[in-house]
Amino acid sequence: MGKTLGSLLEPGDAVLLQGDLGAGKTCFSQGVARGLGVPEDEAVTSPTYTLLNLHQGRAPLLHADLYRLGDTEELEDIGFDDYQDGHHVLLIEWVDRFPELFEEGLWTVIDYGHEENTRNFTFEARGSKALSLLTRLRQALATEGERR
Amino acid sequence: MLILCIETSCDETAAAVVGNGSEILSNIVASQIDVHARFGGVVPEIASRKHLESISQVIEAALREAKVSYDDLDGVAVTRGPGLIGALLVGLSVGKGIACARKLPLIGLHHIEGHILAPLLETDLSFPYLALAVSGGHTHLYRVDGIGSYRTIGRTLDDAAGEAFDKVAKMLGLGYPGGAVIDRLATEGDPEAFVFPRPMLHKKGLDFSFSGIKTAVMYAIRSLEKVDEKSTRDIAASFQAAVVEVLTRKTVRAAMEQGLERIVVAGGVACNRGLRQRFAELAASEGLQIVFPSPALCADNAAMLGVAANAYLEHGRHDGWRLNAVANWSLDQLEPLGGFDPLAGEG
Numbered sequence: 001m002g003k004t005l006g007s008l009l010e011p012g013d014a015v016l017l018q019g020d021l022g023a024g025k026t027c028f029s030q031g032v033a034r035g036l037g038v039p040e041d042e043a044v045t046s047p048t049y050t051l052l053n054l055h056q057g058r059a060p061l062l063h064a065d066l067y068r069l070g071d072t073e074e075l076e077d078i079g080f081d082d083y084q085d086g087h088h089v090l091l092i093e094w095v096d097r098f099p100e101l102f103e104e105g106l107w108t109v110i111d112y113g114h115e116e117n118t119r120n121f122t123f124e125a126r127g128s129k130a131l132s133l134l135t136r137l138r139q140a141l142a143t144e145g146e147r148r
Numbered sequence: 149m150l151i152l153c154i155e156t157s158c159d160e161t162a163a164a165v166v167g168n169g170s171e172i173l174s175n176i177v178a179s180q181i182d183v184h185a186r187f188g189g190v191v192p193e194i195a196s197r198k199h200l201e202s203i204s205q206v207i208e209a210a211l212r213e214a215k216v217s218y219d220d221l222d223g224v225a226v227t228r229g230p231g232l233i234g235a236l237l238v239g240l241s242v243g244k245g246i247a248c249a250r251k252l253p254l255i256g257l258h259h260i261e262g263h264i265l266a267p268l269l270e271t272d273l274s275f276p277y278l279a280l281a282v283s284g285g286h287t288h289l290y291r292v293d294g295i296g297s298y299r300t301i302g303r304t305l306d307d308a309a310g311e312a313f314d315k316v317a318k319m320l321g322l323g324y325p326g327g328a329v330i331d332r333l334a335t336e337g338d339p340e341a342f343v344f345p346r347p348m349l350h351k352k353g354l355d356f357s358f359s360g361i362k363t364a365v366m367y368a369i370r371s372l373e374k375v376d377e378k379s380t381r382d383i384a385a386s387f388q389a390a391v392v393e394v395l396t397r398k399t400v401r402a403a404m405e406q407g408l409e410r411i412v413v414a415g416g417v418a419c420n421r422g423l424r425q426r427f428a429e430l431a432a433s434e435g436l437q438i439v440f441p442s443p444a445l446c447a448d449n450a451a452m453l454g455v456a457a458n459a460y461l462e463h464g465r466h467d468g469w470r471l472n473a474v475a476n477w478s479l480d481q482l483e484p485l486g487g488f489d490p491l492a493g494e495g
Contacts, residue, residue: 021315022362026306046307046359048315049158049285051232054475077198079234116367 001121002028004144005106006035006138011059012086013129014105016095023110024119025093030090036061043121051078066097075101089125102107106130106137149222149461152246153453156199156239156449157231157259160447163207165221166454167212169462170269173214175444175451178202181309199238207242210450215235218250221467225457228256229474244469253466255457260479261263262452263414264292266441269455273439278408280399282423283415283448284310286358289402290479293411295459299483301402302354309391310417312358316365316387328386331420337378337385342368344390354370354402355371359461361390388422396426402432420447459485 005015015032017025026046028051028091033044038058047053047065062083069075075098083090095102111120123132149169155162161178178199211217224457227241229236247254263286264279275297279290287309289302307315310327317326322333344364347357365387372379382421395417403411413427431438445452461468464483 020366021319022364022366024363026359043303043305045304046311048311049283049308052475077234078232112366112370142289 001141003030003035004140005137006032006037006057008133008140009036009059009089010133011089014090014092014102016102016105017091017093017108017110018096018107019110020112020125022114022120025110028108028110029091029093033057033061033063036089052080052083057089060088062090064090064092066092066094069097073099074100089113102125104130106133149214149458150220151223151225151457152207152210152221152243153225153450153457153462153478154203154239154243155227155259155262155385155448155450155453156203156235157227157234158227158448160449161199161202161206161238162448163203163210164449164451164454165210165484166269166451166458167262169455169458170452171455172269173391174207174210175449176210176213176376177204177447177449178372188441189483199235203238203242208247221250221252221329223255223259223457224252224460225252225255225453225461227259227262227453228471229258229477231259231473233475233476234475236466236475237462240471240473241311244471248469254469255460255465256471257453257456257460258482259448259475260286260288260290260480261296261298261456261482263341264290264298264412265295265455266414266445266452267412269445269451271439273410273412275436276406276408277410277412278399278403278406279412279414280395280418281415282309282395282413282417284308284417285312286310286415287358289354289399289418290331291406291408293484295485296482298479298482300327300478301406302356302398304358305348306357306358306359306411308361309356310360310397310415312391313417313420315362316383319362319365319369320375320383322384327417327420328336330388331422333381333384335385337381337383339385339389340381341379342386344368346390346394349394349397350407354398354405356394356398358391358394361387388420392420392426395423396430397429400430400436403436409435410439412439412441414441414446416447419443420452 030044038055038057065125107124109122125131155319164175165173173410224247276293287304291299314326322329427438
């Protein structure tokens with residue numbers, strides 16, 4: 001799922017991730033990064049402690065994590081604004097800590113499924129760019145489904 | 149040689165004065181001196197990141213405690229990476245300012261180089277050795293052949309071990325820092341009550357993965373009707389046992405593969421008593437020398453920079469005024485210091 005989404009991303013897209021501890025946000029993010037063309041030999045690790053990780057795929061990728069942030073001012077302190085430039089793809093974990101910060105983007109909620117080792121994904125597009133991304137994702141997933 | 153060391157790569161604002169690469173004259177960390185007071189002993193996860201507000205006080209405190217003035221210094225060392233650019237630049241700019249004003253040589257260092265050389269401030273340890281750097285942001289294995297000569301031989305592919313400790317503590321509704329709480333509860337729980345995965349233990353290679361173990365803990369919590377005190381202790385003990393087993397067995401395996409008899413375990417998680425105990429047992433049974441820095445040198449601090457800084461400056465290596473911070477920087481990219489140690493490069 002992450003890889004498929006990653007392969008569709010364009011500069012300026014924002015993927016906003018929400019999900020409980022252990023739900024698989026970082027795992028999903030690794031797929032997104034690979035889909036965006038971040039080389040396999042480059043480790044895509046959790047940004048919880050580093051707050052921001054940068055990777056280079058088809059577009060520069062900012063992988064951020066709001067888990068440890070105390071308030072929105074700190075986001076400014078760490079230079080987050082510098083990456084909201086329309087060139088970077090934003091991939092943000094724990095976005096529900098400060099939902100008011102992100103007006104537009106593809107909201108992605110990962111929930112534990114009823115059966116063990118299954119997950120439910122809920123996508124919500126806010127803004128025209130995210131809507132276009134969600135439309136492409138729906139098509140890509142449908143095509144993948146047909147192939148199976 | 150007296151060196152002022154400055155570290156601002158992540159949460160801590162820290163400064164130290166180190167003499168001759170081995171004598172710690174002072175070692176000040178901001179969260180110890182003011183954040184405790186401001187927040188009544190409860191350290192918020194983030195408050196100490198305000199480097200700009202505390203850097204001057206921290207440096208002054210370091211000089212005062214060392215009983216030295218700027219005139220006594222022979223050099224300035226700063227962490228130049230890896231880390232948050234905004235955070236690194238605070239220490240780097242202040243360091244440059246002091247070096248420029250006092251006409252002192254400036255040297256920019258790698259944060260992890262500081263951690264894995266920290267034991268040399270306290271013990272005589274000869275190269276080569278294996279280093280496990282394990283903290284909230286790192287779980288890496290390095291071969292250390294000498295100052296400036298490092299090779300990454302294993303690393304986490306997702307979460308660092310320290311992050312797993314903090315997040316599992318959060319799942320169990322325990323306080324922060326999670327590592328210390330779990331370590332304490334683990335001594336009272338049954339490490340075999342729950343069977344958690346030992347990720348990557350039986351895979352070839354020396355990489356780690358600690359993300360999936362969080363999910364396993366979450367399923368264990370969900371399987372219980374009620375998480376009472378006993379099950380909390382048991383989960384803590386079982387989780388710690390899993391992490392400790394993976395860390396210790398992979399580290400010892402790495403040492404064997406590399407033909408190394410000495411191991412350094414550094415970084416914040418190196419304070420974990422369960423980890424120290426298991427490593428001590430393995431040191432005895434496998435005939436290895438395993439060295440832990442004292443707790444103040446395990447957590448992020450500035451004194452740890454003194455070892456490499458002293459060696460580089462003694463060899464006339466220093467940086468120019470255009471020195472910049474680097475967010476992503478692999479230890480493998482460093483230039484070995486030729487001839488510093490007779491054993492350097494052996495093996």
